[in-house]
Amino acid sequence: MADAVPVLVVTTGEPAGIGPELTLQLALAERLPGRVVAVGDPHLLEERAERLGLDVSLVVLEPGKPVPKARSGVLPVWPVALRAPSRPGELAVANAAYVLETLDVAVEACRTQQAAAMITAPLHKGVILDAGHAGFRGHTEYLRDACGVDEVVMMLATDSALHAGQPGWRGGTALRVALATTHLPLREVADAITAPSLERILRIMQADLRRWFGVATPRIAVCGLNPHAGEGGHLGREEIEVIEPCLERLRGEGFLLDGPLPADTLFTPRHLREADAVLAMYHDQGLPVLKYAGFGRAANITLGLPFVRTSVDHGTALDLAGRGLADPGSLRVAVALAAEMAGRASVAS
Template identity: 80%
Template sequence: MATPAAPVLALTSGEPAGIGPELVLMLAAEGVAGTRPVAVGDPGLLAERAAALGLAVELVELAPGEAVPAARPGRLPVWPVALRAPVRPGVLEVANADYVLETLDVAIHACRAGQAAGMVTAPLHKGVILDAGHARFTGHTEYLRDACGVEEVVMMLATDAALHAERPGWMGSAALRVALATTHLPLREVADAITRERLMRVLRILDADLMRWFGVARPRIAVCGLNPHAGEGGHLGREELEVIEPTLEALRGEGLTLDGPLPADTLFTPRHLTGVDAVLAMYHDQGLPVLKYAGFGRAANITLGLPLVRTSVDHGTALDLAGTGRADPGSLRVAVALAAQMAARGGGN
């Protein structure tokens, strides 16, 4: 029986003035086992950055639909997208905002057309895209939601399980996964956004995709309260009593295994995380500081609820590091490996 070909993954190179292009090149230089990565970006930019950093990477431009060769260290296939303006490392250029969005569109189309089994995104810069006039842009996650025409997506970050094996007793022995009920909202808007309908959608997606993409037979999800001490019985806020607890009880009736709502300040300890497959935090900075403290640079961002595989790095554009060669490709390495595993479980091409 023939061995299945390694899955093709589209790697968008992100903000061209940031570290994204060099992270993609670093990964290509060292080689990636078990997948066939294709960069989505400007070949000239990639060639310039490789030369500046002394990276020996052969760029192979591919036409749409052209077969992607087997991966090997030092070779990087590219689906070309042209820059709109010249780039200097560390210096943002508003004219290139449309270039960044086009790389996403190319990767999304490749996934939906069966040319790629998933996409992995290097960091973009939200500010420069907003400054270019894309007023509704709030990030990769929401852009993918709209491009794929789905009602709800869920942002989840996960640490590399191997990291925890290196640190016995540290945050449990399994990968730490933290999903978000709300993503890029000002803090004063969060409480109003925590509704029964949103929590229903988010928790159903989280439960289903832990089974689909991560092979968890019956996910156990720990849910944070919104308020300190999970509301202290209503004395520190009533969202737990009036919204979160009734919603969790209704979902338990559907067969979901849910713990909570639990105080976020004690949930993230080994005792409470034992046996938990994912944590649902109510807002961005409730759950992600803990995860990034536990595994920054060894974690990946995953978008759940999409009809395709999408992972990303756990950091930003790091404009101060761009072009210096000091950027660390560790998170991109984890994101690529995770995307390949998800594609294999989900039947990606």
């Protein structure tokens, strides 16, 4: 990209949710860390801005066309047309294809280096499944398949975690939590945790904590799967038979890995002080702690992709859509994280 200021492409998410209005609120920021361009339906954005009294002017561009310098109150848009009319809080199955198309446009922009990073507003998994996209699990898995990579890792980070341990950092609640499994029913989790999968995930974490976060020698704290990390085999043998042997092999290569540790004590200051990131075994083992520590001030990051992708730490909030009650804090954090991650990678390359 000729301009040193990065292009950050933001998908507007489920049209009946809060994504469109959060994206509009980005344009009202006095200062943005890059040239933000939205991907969505301009008419939807205009209607939502009018409903909420947001003084935002849209600049509609052809997808992939150069994005102008950021100006407060102005939102560039790469347009994608809704498949059906949309009203706040009312899902329309026909618009599932629209949501997926916005993702495809953003992925293509990043893959062709027309954008430095993509940031996603929340989508609604249920309506996409209802539209016939069987097996759809969420953004993370969709982007994995779109990019043709074997494995990605879902990690959430509080707003200060990007800077933890770096020169000039002055402290704060810094927490990064990655997941060994993502959107699975609990009864499927144990079978999904295998030594090859854990090894791939830890290798991705090691590489991307260096690449995107500048952590030269990452130390990762690893949760056990079972209560008390299996209690020496009395409460499950996954720690003995799967997790610990995997960690030992990687320690032999120089990885700094603590665990497997009981999740109920891992998330305490004594352990977190020493860790650059935590690997939890499943979604609701790690994310409740992170969201308690920083909900609205955290972002979702997909590790293992060929480009930067961040997202909000919340859902579509259909009950808040169109009412002017949605908090843009997490989207702002996601945009700031994406810009800094992309900038760090470009300097390193």
